[in-house]
Amino acid sequence: MHLVWIVARRLLMLIAVVWVASTLNFFVPRLAPGNPIEDKMLAQVEYGGSSVDVRALVKAYNARFGLDKPLLSQYLAYMHDILHFDLGYSITDYPTRVTTIILHALPWTIGLLFTTTLLAFLLGTLLGALSVWRGAPRVFTACVPLLMVMSAVPFYLFGLILIYIFATVLQWLPLGGGMGIRDNPSLSVAFAFEILRHSILPGASILLASIGVWTLSMRGMMATVQGEDYMTYAEALGLTVKRRFLQYGLRTAILPQITLLALSLGYVLSGSILVELVFGYPGIGQQLFRAIQNQDYFVIYGIVLALICALAIAMLVVDLINPLLDPRIRHESRRA
């Protein structure tokens, strides 16, 4: 297929995903019995007396989405806001913008997710390749069933077990949070160590549960690749084992893995939201939980939309890695 066509198709897909997600956010609360957003703001106004100036929020909301406006113009106003990255204000914490909340939490989530996904992908792929490679130590084959079974367990159940063992019983690592209560963020080695110490358990629970996925699929691909004629040819040429493993085996077998990586990002993201929750890790998942507890609908919708967009973009990027690694796609697109 033509490379430009692939990119165009993926871009259209991205736009469709963002449109579906934002439309969903707009219509779900309006289809529900007795618009819950307005109920929540009413309740907030009635409690009154709090430090939060809800009246200003209600005013701003009515100007845009008031009952006197037809649904279509409400929808258009909403879409206009979305296109300008305006996700509105927090209901329970009024002057704070939803985008501010998201931007504060995002680095934590990205840091945890990026590191663990990359590690799991690399370790799992390598392990899967070695587990069927003729002449590799049998140890690698032996740990496949265990990893496979662990991949069936949701991340956060692992998290709970790890907390119990390492934080409650052994007390080696902190129970949760992103850093110690008394720590001040600074650019020091001690602080970096503290951050690392707090992310070991959440990271480990994602890692333990997701390595198996990569191992399993790589195993299948590597087994197929090993049976190919060009592998026999490479052996006949007298190429070194290392060269045959890396350049001939791994290089070919890794391509479907990258497609799988794009497809599984959503699963990893959902899983890590819950892991953050379990560990009280100060990322997006924790903010989502807090928003749900407070029925802070704008924050819920903002976070959901931001995550769906981020995910769609990440999938696009990963999908575009494939043509870069696969000379066949590049070659064909040049010919076309």
Next chain:
Amino acid sequence: MSASASAAAAAPAVPASVAPRAGARGVLRALRRNPSFMVGLTLIALLIAFAVIGRFFAGWNDAFPLSAPPSMPPDGDWIFGTDADGRDLFAVIVYGTLLTLKIGVIAGCLGLGIGTTLAFVAAYHGGWLDAVMRITVDVLLTIPTLLVLVVIASVIHRSVNTTTIGIIIALLAWREPARQIRSQVLVLREAQYVKLAILNGASSLRIIFLEMMPNLLPFLGANLVVAISQAVLASIGLEALGLGAPSEPTLGQTIYWMMNESAFMLGMWWWIIEPIVILIILFVGLFLLTTGLDEIANPRLRRMEA
């Protein structure tokens, strides 16, 4: 509950077609050939048996607060201990297992039913309808289930119970089966025996139900198990976020209460371990069952094991 029993009953019908020789030898052969299916089936059967038999030893009311002294470790009277609100955890686990399975089975069956119907309609009609469905499924599959469920569940949270949670999850559970079964139907339509049936003038319904369905059964089975497993996963995710049914003691809800009432600080290991162990058995069992059914549906995988 009856639905969960039917899921278990439907499963063993499948390997019978692979190992037609009946009797103990046939079963042993199937077991040797497909250990993951057998182990998975055993785990799920044990879990259901535990929950069904356990009902005779635990009252429904014991699964609610103030039915027992709070925070008791397991002993002779409370064999699974009690939680900080005074629920008898044995009753909670027994009924919770069934309720969690109920959510999974409602969503799984609805999702598979809707997905299969759409798959047949799209694959048979072809043309623009097929294209629209393919693109819709592609776009919807890009959006993580949990996030959409959060949006929907957060607005109807106050009036939610395990049945409605099952139905909400089913709203998204049809995507994967629709895609998988559509491609399978497209392959089957080209099979010689289907073409023969068409030439013989058989009606579409006859071809679908008598010619294609028998061959799709292991495939549908695998899709059903995956759908159930993902529905349970989604449900415990919703429950962990505080969007579950607060008046029904499911396993996910138990974990939510345990986390929010700081069982870790209190060192109440029994409250922590019990729902997790049951859920792990459930997920691993369903996973092995899927792997086994995949092997039956796709003989190429069988060779790889050897």
